[in-house]
Amino acid sequence: MGASRYLPPLFSVAPMMEWTDNHYRTLARLISKHAWLYTEMLAAETIVYQQGNLDKFLGYSPEQHPIVLQIGGSKLENLAKATELANAYNYDEINFNCGCPSPKVAGHGCFGVRLMLDPKFVGEAMSVIAANTNVPVSVKCRIGVDDHDSFNELCDFIYKVSSLSPTRHFIIHSRKALLNGISPADNRRIPPLKYEFYYALLRDFPDLTFTINGGINSVVEANAALREGAHGVMVGRAAYHYPWQTLGHVDTAIYGAPSSGITRREILQRYQEYGDSVLGKDGNNRPNIREVAKPLLNLFYSEPGNGLWKRKADSAFMHCKTMKSFFEETLVAIPDSVLDAPIAGGVPSGREDLFANVHDLLPPQYHAREEEALYA
Numbered sequence: 001m002g003a004s005r006y007l008p009p010l011f012s013v014a015p016m017m018e019w020t021d022n023h024y025r026t027l028a029r030l031i032s033k034h035a036w037l038y039t040e041m042l043a044a045e046t047i048v049y050q051q052g053n054l055d056k057f058l059g060y061s062p063e064q065h066p067i068v069l070q071i072g073g074s075k076l077e078n079l080a081k082a083t084e085l086a087n088a089y090n091y092d093e094i095n096f097n098c099g100c101p102s103p104k105v106a107g108h109g110c111f112g113v114r115l116m117l118d119p120k121f122v123g124e125a126m127s128v129i130a131a132n133t134n135v136p137v138s139v140k141c142r143i144g145v146d147d148h149d150s151f152n153e154l155c156d157f158i159y160k161v162s163s164l165s166p167t168r169h170f171i172i173h174s175r176k177a178l179l180n181g182i183s184p185a186d187n188r189r190i191p192p193l194k195y196e197f198y199y200a201l202l203r204d205f206p207d208l209t210f211t212i213n214g215g216i217n218s219v220v221e222a223n224a225a226l227r228e229g230a231h232g233v234m235v236g237r238a239a240y241h242y243p244w245q246t247l248g249h250v251d252t253a254i255y256g257a258p259s260s261g262i263t264r265r266e267i268l269q270r271y272q273e274y275g276d277s278v279l280g281k282d283g284n285n286r287p288n289i290r291e292v293a294k295p296l297l298n299l300f301y302s303e304p305g306n307g308l309w310k311r312k313a314d315s316a317f318m319h320c321k322t323m324k325s326f327f328e329e330t331l332v333a334i335p336d337s338v339l340d341a342p343i344a345g346g347v348p349s350g351r352e353d354l355f356a357n358v359h360d361l362l363p364p365q366y367h368a369r370e371e372e373a374l375y376a
């Protein structure tokens with residue numbers, strides 16, 4: 001349904017708790033028209049128990065399409081109800097979190113990446129989610145958990161979930177998760193990336209769609225992944241820390257669209273309207289200026305005046321009551337030449353050869369042991 005109205009998810013911005021909120025997504029959409037945007041993970045329980053307050057959790061402006069809702073959970077009835085409640089918000093896809101190693105999530109019953117150890121449940125969960133929506137459903141997972149890290153085990157997971165449910169799209173964070181108590185941040189850094197597992201999935205499941213994720217830091221690297229055959233690329237931290245340098249080139253370098261020519265001054269003018277319309281909307285002065293301006297703090301990364309602008313922002317957070325006054329007070333730190341430079345010019349450099357040898361490293365081909373795999 002919805003998804004077919006948009007260019008395909010060649011490039012998507014990863015779900016990131018406390019980062020990819022409405023404020024960040026508003027900024028991201030001002031910079032790139034075509035990138036697919038994922039929400040932060042929302043627990044099914046939150047949706048079910050906050051039925052009177054759903055706009056706060058599920059609402060977004062129509063400009064944010066194409067947008068995917070990521071939900072997490074381990075109770076089928078709540079996943080069903082949450083999906084049904086989310087229908088009214090017209091997300092373009094519903095994604096199920098099977099990759100989050102946070103103890104807050106992983107210790108909360110069987111939730112997040114632990115679900116990879118129970119593919120039958122994930123198959124059931126995905127069937128329930130799919131039965132309650134008419135948009136496509138997808139799974140985001142890792143390549144393994146602790147010692148369950150062989151290519152065969154990953155394939156068993158994909159095989160079971162796709163056989164037991166209508167899931168046809170998997171997003172593969174190409175490192176395993178360690179559940180030994182290391183922090184979520186270390187779990188995104190310490191386990192090595194194994195892109196060869198991702199490319200072997202493309203080879204062994206030709207009827208499914210796979211998006212690659214993990215450690216891809218620029219559009220140059222995203223294009224390198226696509227050249228090697230990736231169906232789509234998901235970028236997380238780089239899209240947050242360097243929004244202008246990454247998202248600024250997505251429409252032209254990934255989608256081949258003409259440059260919008262938009263400048264950061266224009267983006268901030270539009271963001272100001274957005275910011276002033278949402279400040280204090282939730283009551284008790286929330287969201288406040290600091291929350292609304294947070295994603296902007298990376299907009300001038302590595303540009304002249306960036307340090308000064310951040311210091312000015314820090315002090316402006318104390319007393320500014322409107323985005324207008326916040327910008328008046330802080331933007332004097334940034335030279336006009338930076339504010340008025342359109343997205344254009346060369347794409348920032350990246351590791352062109354990131355995937356160069358990946359096809360030499362592919363693990364042996366997977367052969368589903370059908371009965372055994374499905375009913376084990």
Ligand SMILES: Cc1cc2nc3c(=O)[nH]c(=O)nc-3n(C[C@H](O)[C@H](O)[C@H](O)COP(=O)(O)O)c2cc1C
Pocket residue numbers: 014015016017018019040041070097098099100140173188213214215216234235236237238
């Ligand atoms: C602050 C933060 C929060 C995250 N929250 C989520 C989440 O809610 N759901 C999820 O599936 N992954 C989450 N992730 C993982 C990212 O979606 C992504 O898989 C990971 O950062 C690897 O991609 P990258 O190397 O491009 O950042 C989070 C990552 C970060 C940095």
